[in-house]
Amino acid sequence: MNKYKIILEYDGTSYSGWQVQKNARSIQGALMDAAQKFLNTSMDIQGAGRTDAGVHALGQTAHLECAHKLDCETLRIGLNDHLPANINVLSVQNAHPRFHARHSAVSRSYLYLIARRRTAFGKKYVWWVRDQLHTDKMRKALSIFKGFHDFTSFADKRMERNSSTKVLVESIELQEFNGLIAIRITGSHFLWKMVRRMIGMTVEAGRGKISAGELEQMLLADSDVPARHTAPPSGLFLEKVLYDGDKLPPIQPPIHLL
Numbered sequence: 001m002n003k004y005k006i007i008l009e010y011d012g013t014s015y016s017g018w019q020v021q022k023n024a025r026s027i028q029g030a031l032m033d034a035a036q037k038f039l040n041t042s043m044d045i046q047g048a049g050r051t052d053a054g055v056h057a058l059g060q061t062a063h064l065e066c067a068h069k070l071d072c073e074t075l076r077i078g079l080n081d082h083l084p085a086n087i088n089v090l091s092v093q094n095a096h097p098r099f100h101a102r103h104s105a106v107s108r109s110y111l112y113l114i115a116r117r118r119t120a121f122g123k124k125y126v127w128w129v130r131d132q133l134h135t136d137k138m139r140k141a142l143s144i145f146k147g148f149h150d151f152t153s154f155a156d157k158r159m160e161r162n163s164s165t166k167v168l169v170e171s172i173e174l175q176e177f178n179g180l181i182a183i184r185i186t187g188s189h190f191l192w193k194m195v196r197r198m199i200g201m202t203v204e205a206g207r208g209k210i211s212a213g214e215l216e217q218m219l220l221a222d223s224d225v226p227a228r229h230t231a232p233p234s235g236l237f238l239e240k241v242l243y244d245g246d247k248l249p250p251i252q253p254p255i256h257l258l
Contacts, residue, residue: 002094003094010060114203133207146169167187
């Protein structure tokens with residue numbers, strides 16, 4: 001069997017998320033359909049992680065395993081020829097037989113975009129917050145999440161049973177670009193809806209409606225407050241999946257929105 005490492009970008013607006021679901025459009029399903037049409041043989045495609053409905057990716061990683069030995073560029077072009085316009089394979093590389101898109105990953109980075117003003121062009125890719133936001137308060141809130149914590153309060157209660165809710169958040173950055181607030185969160189892994197709820201509570205802190213002390217308490221005891229302030233999926237991007245030796249580049253907003 002031959003294994004290939006695939007890096008792809010997608011607009012998740014009209015999809016139910018990464019994972020194949022019955023009677024729903026998924027990114028994984030679209031990629032498998034494209035591979036089936038191009039390769040006309042059985043194959044397996046696994047992703048580095050699930051993205052929720054409506055969430056985008058700048059650098060999702062997947063691996064494809066099949067009996068065919070192919071030139072990587074030929075495979076990239078062949079997949080793209082059969083994919084819808086809102087999914088694009090950026091690169092294909094030969095992968096070690098033991099490489100696994102999810103299990104071999106060491107960390108993942110997500111980027112969330114918040115617009116300070118209404119935008120005619122970027123509505124699908126930002127969260128427009130009408131209220132004044134104080135970025136100093138947002139940075140203070142984000143600093144509380146850094147480190148190894150129990151994120152029970154920030155995880156969806158429908159998570160798989162017996163799943164650990166402890167996560168290492170390795171780094172958090174906030175930068176502004178002409179009225180666009182970009183927040184990058186990098187961690188070992190992320191729980192279902194965790195990032196969106198972290199962002200939601202960070203915005204509440206930026207509005208001045210919640211204190212740093214209250215946020216700290218949510219990491220110490222289960223709270224339903226973050227669930228009530230879940231940020232919309234439109235502004236969330238899976239930025240990059242990191243493997244041994246990989247480094248993150250400086251934050252760059254994916255599109256010129258403002």
